[in-house]
Amino acid sequence: MKITNEIDLHEKSLDYLNSVFTQYTEIDRLPEIIKNPIIHMYPKKDTYNYDGELDGYIDALFFELCIYDTDEMTVWKSKRLHDAIIPACKHIEIGQIKAFKDLSTMIVLNGHYTFSTNAALSVLKV
DSSP states (O other): OOOOOOOOOOHHHHHHHHHHHTTOEEESSOOSOEESOEEEEEEEEESBOTTSOBOSOTTOEEEEEEEEETTTTEEEEOSSOBSEEEESSSOOOEEEEEEOTTSOEEEEEOSEEEEEESSEEEEEEO
């Protein structure tokens, strides 16, 4: 089964997307600490491979990951696919979770955070 999702966006929404994303400079290295980060998750493929073997969580999709630093106006884009975001502490302060206009899931965190990436993204409030 192929799942597709298309949304008609108003011209004002397209203008908004263009203006938002052009404000950020892409960086190659994830900063040690980010204040009030914004995480975008873009679903890309199933965690079952073509041979039917499970390569990740059974109930998840692999996704591309972008982490925005709104203070420095930078964005870090992961070079691999991930299948989860795992809080590495009990004190994660979520400001908002939204379906963003580019069809990503957007998670806004309040506070200072550090991240480590493997198959899953680990999030630790500092």
